[in-house]
Amino acid sequence: xxxxxxIKSGEFVVLGEFEPPKGADFSRFLNNAKQIKGRVDALVVxxxxxxxxxxxxxxxxAFLKQHGIETVFQVCCRDRNRLAxxxxxxxxxALDILNIMAVPGEEITHGDHPxxxxxxxLDLIQLLETIQRLxxxxxxxxxxxxxxxxxxxxxxxxAGAFGGVRDIEMENLNKMIDLGVQFLIxxxxxxxxxxxxxxxxxxxxxxxxxxxxxxxxSAGMARYIDRNIKSISIxxxxxxxxxxxxxxxxxxxxxxxxxxxxxxxxxxxxxxISTVGWEDKLPxxxxxxxx
Amino acid sequence: MxxxxxxxxxxxxxxxxxxxKLLIAGCNECVTVCEAGGKKEVGILASALRMYFMNEGxxxxxxxxxxERQCDHEYLEEIRDRIDKYDAxxxxxxxVGVQFMAEKYFSTPVFPGVNTCFMGxxxxxGVWSERCQACGQCILGETAGICPISRCAKRLLNxxxxxxxxxxxxxxxxxxxxxxxxLDRLKxxxxxxxxxxxxxxxxxxxxxxxxxxxVVREDVRL
Numbered sequence: 001x002x003x004x005x006x007i008k009s010g011e012f013v014v015l016g017e018f019e020p021p022k023g024a025d026f027s028r029f030l031n032n033a034k035q036i037k038g039r040v041d042a043l044v045v046x047x048x049x050x051x052x053x054x055x056x057x058x059x060x061x062a063f064l065k066q067h068g069i070e071t072v073f074q075v076c077c078r079d080r081n082r083l084a085x086x087x088x089x090x091x092x093x094a095l096d097i098l099n100i101m102a103v104p105g106e107e108i109t110h111g112d113h114p115x116x117x118x119x120x121x122l123d124l125i126q127l128l129e130t131i132q133r134l135x136x137x138x139x140x141x142x143x144x145x146x147x148x149x150x151x152x153x154x155x156x157x158x159a160g161a162f163g164g165v166r167d168i169e170m171e172n173l174n175k176m177i178d179l180g181v182q183f184l185i186x187x188x189x190x191x192x193x194x195x196x197x198x199x200x201x202x203x204x205x206x207x208x209x210x211x212x213x214x215x216x217x218s219a220g221m222a223r224y225i226d227r228n229i230k231s232i233s234i235x236x237x238x239x240x241x242x243x244x245x246x247x248x249x250x251x252x253x254x255x256x257x258x259x260x261x262x263x264x265x266x267x268x269x270x271x272x273i274s275t276v277g278w279e280d281k282l283p284x285x286x287x288x289x290x291x
Numbered sequence: 292m293x294x295x296x297x298x299x300x301x302x303x304x305x306x307x308x309x310x311x312k313l314l315i316a317g318c319n320e321c322v323t324v325c326e327a328g329g330k331k332e333v334g335i336l337a338s339a340l341r342m343y344f345m346n347e348g349x350x351x352x353x354x355x356x357x358x359e360r361q362c363d364h365e366y367l368e369e370i371r372d373r374i375d376k377y378d379a380x381x382x383x384x385x386x387v388g389v390q391f392m393a394e395k396y397f398s399t400p401v402f403p404g405v406n407t408c409f410m411g412x413x414x415x416x417g418v419w420s421e422r423c424q425a426c427g428q429c430i431l432g433e434t435a436g437i438c439p440i441s442r443c444a445k446r447l448l449n450x451x452x453x454x455x456x457x458x459x460x461x462x463x464x465x466x467x468x469x470x471x472x473x474l475d476r477l478k479x480x481x482x483x484x485x486x487x488x489x490x491x492x493x494x495x496x497x498x499x500x501x502x503x504x505x506v507v508r509e510d511v512r513l
Contacts, residue, residue, distance in 0.1 A: 109501050117495035 003042045003099050004152035007208045013270025014291050018043040020060035032279040047074040051111025058088050062095045073097045078105030081121035093149020101154040102127045128179040159186035159198050160231030177206045185272050188214035190234040208269035213259050215275045216252045219243040257288035292321035293385040294419045295405040306402040310378035317357035318384035327405045328383025330357040361388025367395050427497025435476035442469035448490040
C-alpha cells in the first residue's frame with residue numbers, strides 16, 4: 001500500500017528518516033534501507049538537513065526507487081531558486097517518486113558550508129503553492145506542462161511551539177492544508193504532555209500529523225538538545241534513565257519504542273523514526289516498538 | 292548614495308486613502324540628490340495628494356516636513372512633539388529611513404513613498420546606476436576598481452562569460468560588460484598579469500547569506 005493510501009486508510013503510518021551519504025558510495029545507505037524494506041511505509045530523505053552538504057534528496061530517492069523502496073522527496077527553499085525547484089519537482093514526478101515534502105531548510109551559517117550564498121527565492125508557503133500549481137499542470141510562469149506530476153504532499157510543523165509562536169504556527173498550518181498538504185511531520189517529540197498541549201490545537205482530520213521520534217544516542221545528547229533547542233524539551237527522568245542504564249543503547253531504543261507506543265495510543269496518524277546516522281539501528285527500534 | 296525612485300501615485304493613494312491627517316516626510320540626504328524624496332518632491336507629492344482628495348470630496352489634512360536625515364535618531368526626534376497629531380506618516384526616505392521612523396514612532400503607521408533601488412552614482416543628469424551591493428568583502432583592489440558583483444549580471448569573478456559581445460552584456464546592448472571594463476582598466480594600469488590569477492570561491496557569509504548584518508565599533512561606542 002502506498003503512503004498516500006495508508007494515510008487515507010487511517011492505519012498507523014511508519015516512516016524512517018534516511019540521511020543520504022556525504023559521498024558517492026551509496027552501499028551502506030542501500031544496505032541499511034534493505035534491512036527495513038517492507039517494514040516502513042516510506043523513507044523520508046532529507047535535503048541537506050542542518051545545511052550539511054550531502055547527496056541530494058532527489059538523487060537518493062531515485063536511487064532507492066530503483067531498489068523498490070518508497071520515499072518522501074524533500075524540496076528545500078534554501079538552496080534553489082524557482083527554476084531549479086520546479087525542474088527537480090518535475091523530474092521527481094517523472095521518476096515516479098510518489099511523495100514530496102516541502103521544508104524551509106536550516107540556516108546556512110549553521111551548516112558545514114557557512115560561506116555559501118543563500119537562495120530563498122520562494123518561502124515555504126510559496127513552495128507549496130508551486131507544487132500545487134505543477135500538480136494541476138502549469139508552471140509558475142503560467143505555461144502549460146506536458147504532463148503534471150502526482151504527489152502526496154507533506155510539510156513540517158513545530159510541535160514545540162507555544163504562546164504567540166504557536167498561534168503563528170497554527171496560521172501557517174491552515175495555509176499549508178489549504179495548499180493541499182496531506183501530512184505534517186513534527187519536530188522530535190519527547191515530552192508527551194507538552195505534545196498533547198500542542199496537538200489539541202490542531203484539527204487532525206484535515207491532515208495527518210506524524211510526530212518525529214528521535215533515537216537518542218546518549219544522556220549527553222539528550223541534555224544538549226534539552227538545553228539548546230528551544231522547540232524540544234526532554235523530561236529529566238528520561239535523561240536520568242539513560243544515564244543510569246548499564247546498556248545505554250538498549251535504554252535509548254527502549255525509550256524510543258515507548259514514545260512510539262504512547263503516540264500510537266494517542267491516536268496519531270503515524271510516526272517518523274529519526275536515527276541521525278544510526279540508520280542500522282532502525283530494525284531494533286521497530287522490533288522494540290512492535291512495528 | 293542610496294538611489295530611490297518615486298512610487299506611482301496610485302500606489303501611494305492606495306496606502307494612505309483612509310487617513311485624515313497625514314505627514315509627508317522627506318529626507319535631505321541621498322533621496323534629495325537622486326530627486327526622489329527631498330523637499331521638492333515632498334511639495335509636489337503633497338500638492339498632488341491634496342488635489343486628489345479634493346476631487347474625491349475628502350477632507351484630508353496634509354503637512355510637509357523634510358528632515359536632515361531619517362536614518363538618524365537626532366533628526367527623527369525633531370518631529371516627536373507633533374507626531375501624535377497625525378494618523379499616518381508617508382516617508383519619502385529610503386527603506387532605512389522608513390524603518391527607523393517606524394521603530395521610533397511605534398504606534399504611528401508609516402508608509403513608503405519611494406522604492407529603494409540600489410547603491411549607485413549619478414552617471415549623468417537623470418541617470419543613476421548601481422555600483423555596490425554591500426557584499427561585505429571588497430575586492431575592488433583586484434578588479435581595477437570595477438565591481439563584478441554589482442556590475443556583472445552573473446556576478447562572475449573570473450572573467451567574462453560567453454555572452455559578452457563587443458564590450459556589452461548579453462542581457463542588454465546598453466549595458467557594459469563589467470569584465471570588459473575590468474580588462475580595459477587592468478591594461479591601462481599595466482596590470483594584465485592580475486587577470487591570470489584565479490579568484491577564489493567567494494565567501495557570501497558577509498553578504499545577506501549570513502543574516503541581517505550589523506557593524507559594532509567598540510572604539511566609537513559611547
